[in-house]
Amino acid sequence: MALIIYDSAYGNTKRIAEAITETIGASARCILIDDIEKVNLNDDLLIVGCPINAWHPTPKIVEFLKSLSPSQLSGVSAASFDTRIDSIFSGNAARRIASGLKKAGAIMVAAPQAFYVKATAGPLADGEIEKAKEWARSLMKVMHNTHAVLAG
Numbered sequence: 594m595a596l597i598i599y600d601s602a603y604g605n606t607k608r609i610a611e612a613i614t615e616t617i618g619a620s621a622r623c624i625l626i627d628d629i630e631k632v633n634l635n636d637d638l639l640i641v642g643c644p645i646n647a648w649h650p651t652p653k654i655v656e657f658l659k660s661l662s663p664s665q666l667s668g669v670s671a672a673s674f675d676t677r678i679d680s681i682f683s684g685n686a687a688r689r690i691a692s693g694l695k696k697a698g699a700i701m702v703a704a705p706q707a708f709y710v711k712a713t714a715g716p717l718a719d720g721e722i723e724k725a726k727e728w729a730r731s732l733m734k735v736m737h738n739t740h741a742v743l744a745g
């Protein structure tokens with residue numbers, strides 16, 4: 594089972610989160626960070642993504658990461674992404690998300706991933722939905738291989 598948690602102001606990160614969820618398939622579901630209280634964090638794979646806000650994850654995602662206890666995600670595989678403007682001044686929210694997930698004991702199974710918007714309100718840059726699907730397929734491959742190794 595995979596859980597994708599996202600935040601989104603203008604809908605671009607939501608579109609990326611939904612593309613990832615659809616690609617993983619029936620075993621995946623995505624939720625807006627506002628609904629975090631409704632879920633248990635006991636999925637095999639946890640993916641967290643949000644827009645960059647002043648070089649950081651959004652306040653709600655920061656609050657969520659701070660709320661995690663040190664071993665709350667032990668045994669959970671995780672990955673992070675952000676959406677951003679293509680600039681050298683963008684910052685890196687995905688890396689900060691990964692750091693928060695690791696502090697809670699998660700094992701990161703992919704490098705923090707960026708997806709690009711053309712302007713603050715979007716739209717997404719060309720090809721980013723396909724890139725998100727490809728990224729999701731690569732995560733599934735890693736999960737598949739990990740489980741195959743664990744099963745011997």
Ligand SMILES: Cc1cc2nc3c(=O)[nH]c(=O)nc-3n(C[C@H](O)[C@H](O)[C@H](O)COP(=O)(O)O)c2cc1C
Nearest residue numbers: 601602603604605606644647648676677678683713
């Ligand atoms: C208050 C605010 C701060 C932002 N700061 C950054 C930033 O530091 N770096 C960056 O690349 N984009 C920044 N952006 C652009 C957002 O990343 C962009 O709006 C987002 O990717 C759109 O995703 P969404 O439609 O899911 O909200 C900022 C946007 C807002 C509204």
